[in-house]
Amino acid sequence: MLIELRPGTPAEVAEEVAALTGAHEDVTAWPISLAGRVFVVVSGDESLARVPASPAVLARRPTPDGHWLVRRDSGVAPREVTIGPPSRSGLPGFGPSRSELPGSGPSRSGPSRSGTGWSDAGWSEPRRSGPSAVSPASGRAVEGGVVGGPRLWWAAGPCALESAEDAVETALAVKARGAHALRAGLSKTRSSPYHFPGKGRRGLEALAEVRRAAAIPVITEVCDPREVEAVAEVADCLQVDGRQLDNRPLLAELGAQPRPVLLMRGPRASLDDWLRAAEFVLTRGNAAVVLCAGAWGTPPQPGFGAIAALRARTDLPVVFDPSHSTGSASLVAPASLAASAYGADGLLIESCLKPGKMYRPGDAAHMFPPESLADLVAACERARDSARSLAVPR
Known part of the structure; x- marks a missing residue:
């Protein structure tokens, strides 16, 4: 309630x-x-x-369905979310820090507010350091991009951050072609214990170096609630894998951070499951949530229909992952075009300059060539505009 x-x-x-x-x-x-x-x-x-x-x-x-804040008719969920500066100042107020979350302290009547302050606008932002808007290495400003705005937002990069040197080269390549952010996972929820799980916390310094060198916002995955605060010091957006939608401690910790959260849909998650996960973040005070559609069902197939279905239920921006949803670089373009026609606000594309060097060979199959990204996005914007021009009013 x-x-x-x-x-x-x-x-x-x-x-x-x-x-x-x-x-x-x-x-x-x-x-x-x-x-x-x-x-x-x-x-x-x-x-x-x-x-x-x-x-x-x-x-x-x-809240009989477990979600009210994310509903369109609540007037709370934002239509636009900025990833990267000025996202720190753009968030609407924050809930409790980790020590103040329900059940973490001795009091059961409600969290104290020693870590935050109140203004007429609401709870003030926790005083934590974060990514600088200016890259010390290059002297160039790191500019954020708006998800849910009039232009198609997109991010590209490797599934997992491996070599920092290779990641910098890829970041520069995708940025030169118009990417608003770099995707590079530090923690991967793999289907096999023998696959590369990502560098985790030890990769934070490398991720920070990539961000500085390329002067581009970075999106990375976090799986452990104990690592959220450290990752939030470096990353501009925190990604949650679809297998983690039931990880309530993780979602609660993300809700206490001044960073946008990108929630992937799991292949077996219903729309209500997905929206409840988003609600969990909002109830901790962070409304900067982006929903990411991908593969869904058994066997998993690209879930384009979720984009249109969400439009009727929430104002939260929705992006699409054409790489994991298809598992093949050859299908990234048609999947991206279809998602754009369905009304996706953005794309999360796997791309790497040197896929042959990746630790897990299976990841290389997803990698869309960076040199083709600009043409792909331009085609997607045309597809989205065409679909909008032909749309029949409800």
Whole structure:
């Protein structure tokens, strides 16, 4: 359940409502601010929640499907998300830090707010360092891109970060062709224990060097909630693999970070599963969520239909991964064109200058040649524009 408070409700009043609502040991409640609105999130046995008769309470928002904040009619979910500077200043306010998450401290009435502050706009951003907007190595500004804007956003790069030198070359190549960000995974949720799992935390320095040298925002994967804060110091966007949509501690930690979150859909996840995962991030105070469609079903096939289906349910931007959804570089172009015609806001493409050197040979099969990226994206924009011009009103 969500309790919406009246606009401008002071911090101490929001805290009081949360404390009274979550007074029972089987209920936890905490306040958040999203889109200029103030909410108290109620988790646990709702029958035991005691919502006070406070003039600050505006309305109760039932959540029978497990998601209300992400719904189009809530007016909370953003239509546009910026990845890369100025994303730090562009996020709408943040929820609790890791030490303040429900269940992490001795109090069950609701998290304290020692790590954040309140302003008229909502909870202030946690004071953590992050990627600089200027690359010290090159002196060039790192510019962010808008997902969900009028132009097609896209990112490209290797599935997993391996050689920092090769990654820099690829980053420069994709940036020269117009990429808004580099994808390069540090942690991979592999289907086999014998496949390269990524460099993990030890690859953070290399990822930071790639970002500095190429002056491009970076997107990387994180699987362990204990590593989220460290990865957020380096990356501009934190990616969640579809197999991790049920990893609630990970989603909660991501919701406490001042970084956009890219949620991949799992091959067996329903739309409700996917939206509930996004809701989990928003209930921690981070509304900068991008949904990424890919393969779905058994056997897995490109899930283009999810793009259109989500349009009717949420305003969150939706991108498409044509590489993992097809498993073949030869199918990346047709899949990208189809996704664009379905209305995708962006593309997440696997691309590498030296695929033959990759640790896992299977990853090389996905790699779309960097030299063809600009032509592909231009064709995708034409496909999207054509589909829009022919669209029949609902």
